[in-house]
Amino acid sequence: xxxxxxxxxxxxxxxxxxxxxxxxxxxxxxxxxxxxxxxxxxxxxxxxxxxxxxxxxxxxxxxxxxxxxxxxxxxxxxxxxxxxxxxxxxxxxxxxxxxxxxxxxxxxxxxxxxxx
Amino acid sequence: xxxxxxxxxxxxxxxxxxxxxxxxxxxxxxxxxxxxxxxxxxxxxxxxxxxxxxxxxxxxxxxxxxxxxxxxxxxxxxxxxxxxxxxxxxxxxxxxxxxxxxxxxxxxxxxxxx
Numbered sequence: 357x358x359x360x361x362x363x364x365x366x367x368x369x370x371x372x373x374x375x376x377x378x379x380x381x382x383x384x385x386x387x388x389x390x391x392x393x394x395x396x397x398x399x400x401x402x403x404x405x406x407x408x409x410x411x412x413x414x415x416x417x418x419x420x421x422x423x424x425x426x427x428x429x430x431x432x433x434x435x436x437x438x439x440x441x442x443x444x445x446x447x448x449x450x451x452x453x454x455x456x457x458x459x460x461x462x463x464x465x466x467x468x469x470x471x472x
Numbered sequence: 473x474x475x476x477x478x479x480x481x482x483x484x485x486x487x488x489x490x491x492x493x494x495x496x497x498x499x500x501x502x503x504x505x506x507x508x509x510x511x512x513x514x515x516x517x518x519x520x521x522x523x524x525x526x527x528x529x530x531x532x533x534x535x536x537x538x539x540x541x542x543x544x545x546x547x548x549x550x551x552x553x554x555x556x557x558x559x560x561x562x563x564x565x566x567x568x569x570x571x572x573x574x575x576x577x578x579x580x581x582x583x584x585x586x
Binding site: 358360362388390397398399400402405447449451453458459460461462463464465466468 | 504506508513514515516517518521523562566572573574576577578579
């Protein structure tokens with residue numbers, strides 16, 4: 357149980373284009389979903405928190421117009437990197453906490469974004 | 473404020489030997505503590521957590537961790553390490569005053585040699 361998927365697992369795009377990453381909780385309903393960014397050999401940096409049906413809460417320093425988050429249902433959240441640039445290249449990981457057990461976050465497998 | 477420290481960047485052990493990965497934390501309220509493992513180019517896998525109750529917590533793949541309030545520590549242990557345990561391990565904490573936000577340690581790379 358508590359499986360979270362992400363799609364795509366990797367993506368390469370040209371500078372200036374937008375990329376959408378999906379995060380799904382496969383076997384549970386997620387009250388809250390989280391988006392993290394991880395640089396090579398570094399820890400996770402929380403970008404934003406999203407609750408179903410409401411606006412995402414962004415961490416300080418994260419541009420909300422650049423990283424658009426939509427949490428349309430209890431099993432799906434999307435992160436759209438708009439007008440991507442090479443410095444946006446990173447490993448993006450989502451996590452979700454269950455409506456039944458909000459203590460624990462379960463993580464997706466991550467999406468490797470490379471912007472050329 | 474909440475924070476986590478993993479004092480060791482790397483831990484190297486021989487297969488079959490005990491494995492310990494250290495973690496200390498700082499919170500204002502009561503700590504909710506977690507251990508996750510990450511394999512290359514993968515997301516984080518949940519290993520175990522401490523919320524309340526017994527100080528010794530048992531988790532997945534034979535791992536356990538001991539909550540020590542006086543030392544503000546939550547070290548991860550495995551009695552007999554396997555080569556397949558080689559990975560990056562993260563300790564995380566959430567303050568009971570905080571609804572959801574996890575703070576992660578910098579991570580410890582574990583290498584188990586055959």
